[in-house]
Every structure is written in structure tokens, then in C-alpha cells.
Amino acid sequence: MSVEVWAPRAQRVRLRRPDTDDVELAVRDGGWWTADIDLADGDRYGFVLGDSEALRPDPRSRRQPDGVHAASAHVELDPAVWTDAAWTGRQLAGGLIYELHVGTFTPQGTLDAAAERLDHLVRLGVTHIELLPVNGFNGVHNWGYDGVLWYTVHEAYGGPAGYQRFVDAAHAAGLAVIQDVVYNHLGPSGNYLPEFGPYLRDASRNTWGQSVDLDQPEVREFIVQNALMWLRDYHVDGLRLDAVHALHDERPVHILRELAEAADALSAHVGRPLSLIAESDLNDPTLILPREATGYGLTAQWSDDWHHAVHVALTGETSGYYADFAALEALPKVWTRGFFHDGTHSSFRGRDHGHPIPAEVPAWRLVTFAQDHDQIGNRATGDRLTATLSPERLAIAAVLTLTSPGTPMLFMGEEWGATTPWQFFTSHPEEWLAEATAKGRTEEFARMGWDESVVPHPNDPATFTRSKLDWSEIDADAAAAAPHRLLLQLYRDLARLRRERPELTDPAFGSLSADAVDAAGGRRFRLGRGALTVLVNLSAETWHASAGLDDTVLLSTDRGVPAAAVGGVVAVASDTAVIIGPAVP
Structure with a gap:
């Protein structure tokens, strides 16, 4: 197999393994260094740059058994572990x-x-x-x-x-x-990439350190x-x-x-x-x-x-x-x-x-x-x-x-x-x-x-x-x-409602509506998702909110709220959220 590393800043690159002599890598165009070396799963190795004797991890190391300052370990994933051949994934929508x-x-x-x-x-x-x-x-x-x-x-x-x-x-x-x-x-400790090549911009920083070049x-x-x-x-x-x-x-x-x-x-x-x-x-x-x-x-x-x-x-x-x-x-x-x-x-x-x-x-x-x-x-x-x-x-x-x-x-x-x-x-x-x-x-x-x-x-x-x-x-x-x-049951009920009611996964911004009013000791929000409405009462008094004659209470955070809106009005207690809408036929 071929081992390669991009190290345009190095004048010499050796691959070091335990209990064996270093192997000199040959340079090719673009600052890439290569050698034909057989590595088995778990084999420890690292690179030695220039005249230094310090071992550096492989920039593309997949495993560091002894930490980020130590030798890398070659990884070959076991294909027998995978049992997900039938997995077709999940789209993010919904x-x-x-x-x-x-x-x-x-x-x-x-x-x-x-x-x-x-x-x-x-x-x-x-x-x-x-x-x-x-x-x-x-x-x-x-x-x-x-x-x-x-x-x-x-x-x-x-x-x-x-x-x-x-x-x-x-x-x-x-x-x-x-x-x-x-x-x-990159983090502040164990970042050896700049020794290999210009991974970072020397004169450019962001909130966390030097910017990636x-x-x-x-x-x-x-x-x-x-x-x-x-x-x-x-x-x-x-x-x-x-x-x-x-x-x-x-x-x-x-x-x-x-x-x-x-x-x-x-x-x-x-x-x-x-x-x-x-x-x-x-x-x-x-x-x-x-x-x-x-x-x-x-x-x-x-x-x-x-x-x-x-x-x-x-x-x-x-x-x-x-x-x-x-x-x-x-x-x-x-x-x-x-x-x-x-x-x-x-x-x-x-x-x-x-x-x-x-x-x-x-x-x-x-x-x-x-x-x-x-x-x-x-x-x-x-x-x-x-x-x-x-x-x-x-x-x-x-x-x-x-x-x-x-x-x-x-x-x-x-x-x-x-x-x-x-x-x-x-x-x-x-x-x-x-x-x-x-x-x-x-x-x-x-x-x-x-x-x-x-x-x-x-x-x-x-x-x-x-x-x-x-x-x-x-x-x-x-x-x-x-x-x-x-509270956990509420989250489960809400997730179920989101799966059951298409209004709650309708992607159209045009299906949305919202308004808010200042009320006694807080605010009240009416948030629409198509035929469904979320009523949130953060005020100090019960809110007698208007509702459609066909609307029912689908979910309430207050167990005292009646199961259905009465006469086109639903009582939303203080610090309560209620979801109303037409019942599914």
C-alpha cells in the first residue's frame, strides 16, 4: 500500500514505526511525500519532519490510541460490523x-x-x-x-x-x-499541521484562533x-x-x-x-x-x-x-x-x-x-x-x-x-x-x-x-x-402530533400566521400553522381566545382545559399553551 502525506514545508520526511528502521519518503510535485509500506490494522506509525527527531501524528490519522501528541494507528474498518445494507436514510424534512x-x-x-x-x-x-x-x-x-x-x-x-x-x-x-x-x-494543543504545510493563515484570525487557509x-x-x-x-x-x-x-x-x-x-x-x-x-x-x-x-x-x-x-x-x-x-x-x-x-x-x-x-x-x-x-x-x-x-x-x-x-x-x-x-x-x-x-x-x-x-x-x-x-x-x-410525556405527545398532523410539517411560509398582544402581566401569542393554531398565554389572567366553531383542543399544557372549544371560545389559563384545530375525521 502507499503511504502519503502533504508536507510542502518539510525538506525531508521519514515514516517511523516501533522496532524498525525509519523509512524515507520520496517527494513529488505539490509537496506530497510517498512510500510503499504495508500497514496492518492497529499498526502504530508517525512522521518525522526535516532534521527533527520528534514524531508527529498523521494529519489524516483515524485513530490516536495514546493521544494527539503520540503515534497514529492504522485503521481498517471491519465490514462485518455493518448490518445496515437496507438502510435508506432519512430526509431532514419532517x-x-x-x-x-x-x-x-x-x-x-x-x-x-x-x-x-x-x-x-x-x-x-x-x-x-x-x-x-x-x-x-x-x-x-x-x-x-x-x-x-x-x-x-x-x-x-x-x-x-x-x-x-x-x-x-x-x-x-x-x-x-x-x-x-x-x-x-484547530485547537491549541496538538496542532502540528502548520509544521507540515500552510493549513492556517498566519495573518488572519477568527474568534478561536488562526483561520484555515x-x-x-x-x-x-x-x-x-x-x-x-x-x-x-x-x-x-x-x-x-x-x-x-x-x-x-x-x-x-x-x-x-x-x-x-x-x-x-x-x-x-x-x-x-x-x-x-x-x-x-x-x-x-x-x-x-x-x-x-x-x-x-x-x-x-x-x-x-x-x-x-x-x-x-x-x-x-x-x-x-x-x-x-x-x-x-x-x-x-x-x-x-x-x-x-x-x-x-x-x-x-x-x-x-x-x-x-x-x-x-x-x-x-x-x-x-x-x-x-x-x-x-x-x-x-x-x-x-x-x-x-x-x-x-x-x-x-x-x-x-x-x-x-x-x-x-x-x-x-x-x-x-x-x-x-x-x-x-x-x-x-x-x-x-x-x-x-x-x-x-x-x-x-x-x-x-x-x-x-x-x-x-x-x-x-x-x-x-x-x-x-x-x-x-x-x-x-x-x-x-x-x-x-x-414533561417527557408531553414531548412524546407533541412529537406524535407533529407526525400525525400535516399542518405541523407543511413547509410553506405562506401557511403561517402570527400575532401578539401585551396583556395583564405578560403577553399572548396566536401562532398559526394552516388550520391549526397555537395559543400561548404568558399573561397573569385567563385568556378567552376565539376559535373556529369546528375547532377542538388537540393538546393543552393545562390538564384543566376542556376537551373542546366551547361556542367558538377556548379558555387558556395563565402560563399555558393550547393547540386547537379541526379534529381529524
């Missing part, structure tokens, strides 16, 4: 995404342990599992966004073999897998081939592309369009849908417009505006970027038009922001959520909505999320009102890096007016432990589990 972090989803923090909980997700009504990044980072536990070896699967999670078993088990359960990938930066064709191919590895070799059904606004690309064809074209070509070959979902701060529909309409052709993008509008409506929090979303029209606007800032002035940014979404774009192309890893974990104490909202308002959050015109996404534990926080945690072995990370966090929150004494130290093992889900909140027979189970 789906329900569940975002989880492997290390904190279960007490064990492994892919095999996560697979044992797939039945919970099936009963919940989930269709797509979105895994936070699993590629190699330094340390044992981390959010995953400090990755430095994009082709690896973190060893503590189960490595490549564990990942293969997880995807196969998910498909057997009827669940698609979306993998979160980070192509906009997308002017280099080899770097672009490095990204595209990584995406195809997950989709093809690991049978993954989609990718969530982290912070694409930080991908600085001035080439004629944007890297996102290249990724979309590659995914579409592979989708046609394997005969199943492959979804690319962008996280973007731009509020720019170009990402999801068809390529023939000068768009990039991605499947979907996250809508932080949806989160902000729902968060402010439920919590009343209006600091920082939440300020603009205190407007009465914020929730109705994101309901009917997707973005709140679509060319309007953003007080947080100090400028006009965003672009309108064309009416012909399907609403499901926006991924919408009331909670996610960023919006929880980037709070000073990593507090969920559970920490501040009443059970009644948590139920309203469930209704808004599952009746959203977009594709709804849940963050792990949200479905039962988990009381565990999800905090920012690291396990940097380097003390200087651990302290620099902690200092950056406290300074950031101090600027936002938070008491820095409440910010947990990211590198404290207790920060990670606190962030693990406590499954006993729904598994135990104790009376304390009853409220959690009640």
Missing part, C-alpha cells in the same frame, strides 16, 4: 433532531453506552441524532471544538470501532446520525475528503458544519458549495439522503438557496434568532444580544419569516444585519431550538431553562419547539427538564492552557456583568461531572421523578 455530547450523555461517556439509550430516543419521536464533535483533542474530556485531528474518533469515546458500532445501532433503530464537524479552526487547494481537499469520510466510510447521514461564518473564502466557488456538491454526488451514489446543516451567524439564506439560484445548496441552517425570541418571551432576559428580541413582534416574526434580523438594525452588533428568506424556501430548512449546547454552555454557570422557568413555562417551551415551522432540535435532557447544568469543561494537561482558558472565560463574563466568582473552572473535573445527565430523574421510581416524566 424530522426531529436530538443533539447530544457523547461524554456527558451517559455516566460511562462512551458511544457504546449511548447506543444503549437509543430506545429512549425512538420512543421520544427523534429521527436524527446530532453528535457534538468526536474528533481527536488533547485531554480526556472536552466539548470537542478544540479538535486537532479531524479524521480521528476520540479514543475515550470508543475510537473508530465504537463509532462504527454506534452508527450501525442507530440505523437499526431507524435513527439517522448527523456528525458535528469543525472546519473553521482556504486559498490552498490541498487544504480544501483535506476538508472535502474529511466530510466524505464520515458520510461514506462511517455511513453517517449528515454533517453539522460549525460556525461557517468563520470560513474566510474568496475563491470563485465557496468551500460550502464544494461540500454540498460532493455530498450530493455521494448521495446519488449510495442512494440515501445526505444532509449538510450550517451553523451561521450571518442570517444569510444564500447558504440554503439552490446552487442554480447562486446559493450554496446546503440542506439547512440553524436559526439563533428563533432561540433568542423564544428565550426572551419565556424568561424576560434582555441583556446582550437578547435586547432586540424584547420587541413584541420578535416571536411572531421568527415564526412567519424565519429570521428576526433580516436587514434590520442589530443593537448588539451596532449595524444592520441579515437578509430576508425568500418565500419559496421551505421552512424546514431552518433548524430551530429553545436550548442547545452553545446557548446553555456559554452561560456563566451552564444553566438550563430548568433552573429559571416554572414547570408550566417549560411545557410552553416544549410546545413552541415541537410546533415550530422549522426543523425542531432538542438538547439532551431537555425532554424531561433535566436539572443538571451543561457547563464549559476542558481537561487540558498543560497548566498554562488550563489557566488561560479559565481567565478568558471569567473576563468574558465580567464584560457581560456576571459575577466571575460563579463561573466554574473549566479544567476542574467536577465541572465535567456536574454536566453529565442524571438518568435517575426519569428512571427512578421516586416521587421526584413524576414531574420529569410528565
Whole structure:
């Protein structure tokens, strides 16, 4: 077999293996170095560059048994593990995404342990599992966004073999897998790519470090081939592309369009849908417009505006970027038009922001959520909505999320009102890096007016432990589990209603309507999905809302509401959400 590595900055490249002499690689055009070497599954190896004697991992390493600073291990996936030959995939339209972090989803923090909980997700009504990044980072536990070896699967999670078993088990359960990938930066520890070649722009930085140099064709191919590895070799059904606004690309064809074209070509070959979902701060529909309409052709993008509008409506929090979303029209606007800032002035940014979404774009192309890893974990104490909202308002959050015109996404534990926080945690072995990370966090929150004494130290093992889900909140027979189970049942009922009622998956923006009024002690929202209406009463008094004579109450978060609207009126109690519409014949 041929071993190759792109290392245009090296004058000499050797391949080093245990208990054998180094092998000199030959250089060819473009800075590629090659040698004919037989590697078996599990064989350790690495590269030695120039006159140094330091071993460096393979930039395309698929396994790092001893961490990101040590030798790579050759990987040959066992084809006998796959039992998903009949799997035809799942389209995103009509789906329900569940975002989880492997290390904190279960007490064990492994892919095999996560697979044992797939039945919970099936009963919940989930269709797509979105895994936070699993590629190699330094340390044992981390959010995953400090990755430095994009082709690896973190060893503590189960490595490549564990990942293969997880995807196969998910498909057997009827669940698609979306993998979160980070192509906009690399982590601070174990990033040896610049020693090999110009992977990063020396004079260009984003929020997290040096920008990836997308002017280099080899770097672009490095990204595209990584995406195809997950989709093809690991049978993954989609990718969530982290912070694409930080991908600085001035080439004629944007890297996102290249990724979309590659995914579409592979989708046609394997005969199943492959979804690319962008996280973007731009509020720019170009990402999801068809390529023939000068768009990039991605499947979907996250809508932080949806989160902000729902968060402010439920919590009343209006600091920082939440300020603009205190407007009465914020929730109705994101309901009917997707973005709140679509060319309007953003007080947080100090400028006009965003672009309108064309009416012909399907609403499901926006991924919408009331909670996610960023919006929880980037709070000073990593507090969920559970920490501040009443059970009644948590139920309203469930209704808004599952009746959203977009594709709804849940963050792990949200479905039962988990009381565990999800905090920012690291396990940097380097003390200087651990302290620099902690200092950056406290300074950031101090600027936002938070008491820095409440910010947990990211590198404290207790920060990670606190962030693990406590499954006993729904598994135990104790009376304390009853409220959690009640909320979980609501999520299941809402997911079932979403599957049963076509109005709740109608993709047309034209089928949507919304209005809001200020009332005694709060606001009231009437949110339409075709023939169905979602009534949300956040005021202090009962709302006697008008309803069609043929309408009935399909679901209510208040068990005291009658089963049907009476005389064209339905009573919506304070802090209650009700879904009304014609009964199915």
C-alpha cells in the first residue's frame, strides 16, 4: 500500500514505526511525500519532519490510541460490523433532531453506552441524532471544538470501532446520525499541521484562533475528503458544519458549495439522503438557496434568532444580544419569516444585519431550538431553562419547539427538564492552557456583568461531572421523578402530533400566521400553522381566545382545559399553551 502525506514545508520526511528502521519518503510535485509500506490494522506509525527527531501524528490519522501528541494507528474498518445494507436514510424534512455530547450523555461517556439509550430516543419521536464533535483533542474530556485531528474518533469515546458500532445501532433503530464537524479552526494543543504545510493563515484570525487557509487547494481537499469520510466510510447521514461564518473564502466557488456538491454526488451514489446543516451567524439564506439560484445548496441552517425570541418571551432576559428580541413582534416574526434580523438594525452588533428568506424556501430548512449546547454552555454557570422557568413555562417551551415551522432540535435532557447544568469543561494537561482558558472565560463574563466568582473552572473535573445527565430523574421510581416524566410525556405527545398532523410539517411560509398582544402581566401569542393554531398565554389572567366553531383542543399544557372549544371560545389559563384545530375525521 502507499503511504502519503502533504508536507510542502518539510525538506525531508521519514515514516517511523516501533522496532524498525525509519523509512524515507520520496517527494513529488505539490509537496506530497510517498512510500510503499504495508500497514496492518492497529499498526502504530508517525512522521518525522526535516532534521527533527520528534514524531508527529498523521494529519489524516483515524485513530490516536495514546493521544494527539503520540503515534497514529492504522485503521481498517471491519465490514462485518455493518448490518445496515437496507438502510435508506432519512430526509431532514419532517424530522426531529436530538443533539447530544457523547461524554456527558451517559455516566460511562462512551458511544457504546449511548447506543444503549437509543430506545429512549425512538420512543421520544427523534429521527436524527446530532453528535457534538468526536474528533481527536488533547485531554480526556472536552466539548470537542478544540479538535486537532479531524479524521480521528476520540479514543475515550470508543475510537473508530465504537463509532462504527454506534452508527450501525442507530440505523437499526431507524435513527439517522448527523456528525458535528469543525472546519473553521484547530485547537491549541496538538496542532502540528502548520509544521507540515500552510493549513492556517498566519495573518488572519477568527474568534478561536488562526483561520484555515482556504486559498490552498490541498487544504480544501483535506476538508472535502474529511466530510466524505464520515458520510461514506462511517455511513453517517449528515454533517453539522460549525460556525461557517468563520470560513474566510474568496475563491470563485465557496468551500460550502464544494461540500454540498460532493455530498450530493455521494448521495446519488449510495442512494440515501445526505444532509449538510450550517451553523451561521450571518442570517444569510444564500447558504440554503439552490446552487442554480447562486446559493450554496446546503440542506439547512440553524436559526439563533428563533432561540433568542423564544428565550426572551419565556424568561424576560434582555441583556446582550437578547435586547432586540424584547420587541413584541420578535416571536411572531421568527415564526412567519424565519429570521428576526433580516436587514434590520442589530443593537448588539451596532449595524444592520441579515437578509430576508425568500418565500419559496421551505421552512424546514431552518433548524430551530429553545436550548442547545452553545446557548446553555456559554452561560456563566451552564444553566438550563430548568433552573429559571416554572414547570408550566417549560411545557410552553416544549410546545413552541415541537410546533415550530422549522426543523425542531432538542438538547439532551431537555425532554424531561433535566436539572443538571451543561457547563464549559476542558481537561487540558498543560497548566498554562488550563489557566488561560479559565481567565478568558471569567473576563468574558465580567464584560457581560456576571459575577466571575460563579463561573466554574473549566479544567476542574467536577465541572465535567456536574454536566453529565442524571438518568435517575426519569428512571427512578421516586416521587421526584413524576414531574420529569410528565414533561417527557408531553414531548412524546407533541412529537406524535407533529407526525400525525400535516399542518405541523407543511413547509410553506405562506401557511403561517402570527400575532401578539401585551396583556395583564405578560403577553399572548396566536401562532398559526394552516388550520391549526397555537395559543400561548404568558399573561397573569385567563385568556378567552376565539376559535373556529369546528375547532377542538388537540393538546393543552393545562390538564384543566376542556376537551373542546366551547361556542367558538377556548379558555387558556395563565402560563399555558393550547393547540386547537379541526379534529381529524
